[in-house]
Amino acid sequence: MRVQNYFKIPNISYRVWKVWLRNMEVFMKTIKVNFIPPFFEPILYLLGIGFGLGLFVREMEGVPYPVFIAPALISISMMNSAFFECTFASFVRMYYQKTFDAIISTPLNMDEVIFGEILWGSTKSIINASIILLVVSIFQLVKFPESLLIIPFSFLVGLTFSAIAMCFTAIVPRIEFFNYPTFLFITPMFLFSGTFFPLHVLPLPIQSISFTLFPLTHAVYITRSLTMGAIESQVILSLIWFICVAVILTILSINLMKRRLIV
Amino acid sequence: MMPVISAKGLTKKFDDFLAVDNIDFNIRKKECFGFLGPNGAGKTTTMRIIQCVSPKTSGSLKVNGIDAEEQPREVKELLGVVPQENNLDPDFTVFKNLMTYARYYGIPKREGKSRAQELLKFVQLEDKKNVIIEKLSSGMKRRLILARALINEPEILILDEPTTGLDPQARHLIWEKIMSLKREGVTVVLTTHYMEEASQLCDRLVIMDLGKIIVKGDPQGLVQKYIGSEIIEVDNKPETLTCILENKMSYEEFGDRVHIFTKEPKKFASKLMQRCKLDKVIIRQASLEDVFLTLTGKILRD
């Protein structure tokens, strides 16, 4: 297949929300259970790393350590919720449950199914980021009203990670293969995106890799600007970076999925 | 009358493998049209092209005069589909499965509810309304998929092996539903490898093998044309074959039995018994199965 075939503009109508709604309804069935992990996980991190390690670290970049990692915890949850939704969960729906097959027999098409999944992954990002924002504001680690912008921003981060995840879903032969992107992509980002220590302590080449290739780096940067209420003009560059990557990868992932599923 | 589905030179290749090889067919309004053939014949591939979920390689396919490739949404609105593989939504109950499907078709909620209720009654699953899918038997799942296929009140119903793997009771229940839909004027397109199913339900059918249509016609007509009304079956022994050849009869060997095709079965059966001293001579009604075995058997030998 030629390169331009991977970037064909998808054919998407309003029907895409029906795919989103299907997933939302499944989520709502177990809503109470769904809120427990995103609520308690950041508390564990804050207690263990923020306050535990914080006893020794005390300050990072001139702020108390829990204040430094609070935006990282929010960003990591945006990443994880979208990435795992559009890898493991989407793969189960596609491969084991044949949900996509059932939907494309109706007036919906594959473009809408895949984009609906991506929108749903982004929604999970918004939901989880909002819960964690609530938790860290209980601990008074973030500034308002600036931090409220994290909620719409988490959609963009979610969209990017959902699209990345969907690209992997389109090419893995079996579900176990998701261990590779998780280990080679998610774990390095978790550690080297300015999450638990600032980026500038890393060797320069790693800094530039982190800045060009890791969406989490940009997510942490923007989120941290918001939680600390210190918004620099470079935030615009990171936002543009996100929008470009999100659009390109969303289109790519839809085309890759169609190559896999429409035979 | 314009055919509701018409295919010309329809071809589907998977890489270099020809799964559907230049087939033509015309399906008329309100008839039940069958695709009969062994596994791998290309039936499902053909159905998936009609459903607009798999693109054809070449040829043309029109549904109600609409080109399936150019206007897939319009075509899909007209169809109800029972796929070969069950794909009910395991995250939802029986009723919710129908409601979700109704939403995909853009049916308003109230209308969807009343249709779903009615359809559950039609397929006799009213008491399973709030049951989760995995608790259904395979027959019930098939019936629910049939109900789901009817939620958009389709003009054309596509059934890909609707009863494969079901017990006889479950199968007869589905047949009954298909016949009642046909009486209501739904065009039914059916694939099967059960001869009985094809001859009971189909007005006309094609037999497919290795991606090609090898014959087309109505079940009775095909039996008459290729076999005759009755068949003589005898044990496959050297004496049998000698006796048949002496009398210049046409026959087919099927393992340890020989089938003899003749216009005068009674006369020839007594000849076999009396003159050639053969026993276990049976005269029976010829069926579609005989046509199928004769034709596909021959093709495999060529």
Ligand SMILES: Nc1ncnc2c1ncn2[C@@H]1O[C@H](COP(=O)(O)OP(=O)(O)O)[C@@H](O)[C@H]1O
């Ligand atoms: N996605 C596919 N890729 C490659 N070959 C396929 C694919 N789908 C079906 N085939 C092949 O095409 C042939 C026809 O398959 P199918 O239409 O499912 O037959 P039937 O429904 O009559 O049993 C089979 O040999 C099958 O292996």
Ligand SMILES: [Mg+2]
């Ligand atoms: Mg099949």
